[in-house]
Amino acid sequence: MANKFFHESFKPRFCDTDALGHINNTMIPIWFEGARNEVFKWFTPDLNLQKWRLILAKIDATFHGQMYYEYEMEVRTYIGRIGSSSFDVYQELWQQNELKASGTAVMVHFDYQTQKTAKIPTDIAGKMTEYLKN
Template structure:
């Protein structure tokens, strides 16, 4: 992780658990997506879906440990890579001071009207650079 990252802390819901009493592994990608709002706002400040400029091209998640209902979760989000029209969002999920999961989402700057990718604007690249993973 980098020195500068977005942080999102929340309490898991009872419905996030599985039959074994752990957090269900399907929840991690959902939580990661929810913690990307700060990055989404760089492209669509009001989060108006009629002006949306991003598509998700790929996600991957690595699990490092079991997670439990009764403890708060913390998602740390930074930029893993900056390309011409795409970038990687790197995220870590922590519970009780331990890394429990990490993952990367490949996002693409996309024009839905032309159905083509677009270069990431220079001002947004500048913001991304501040959060670039070491």
């Protein structure tokens, strides 16, 4: 059975490259964050920052191959783990049908008024389960 994931494709910009002609390594976390919007909408459907309910606890990225300006990129976004108040967003960056980078963002459901973590609501956890990476 194929995993369900969010998908976003785009063409890199010239300014995304480095002096060697590759995609600059600093772009990967930026592209991954941009592709997490659908996950953010589970917690804040209108993406209103005044109602925001998540914090980023950790990010990592692993580079699997060189990426280039002239080819389209695809970001695939999955859920890697679901805890009681935190979860992992696992993402892959593909170019020319090859995995070029992967990474994980640890997100925490957070109550800004009490400044404490909050349990992930059952309905949201149910939606997340559909996107679990096997």
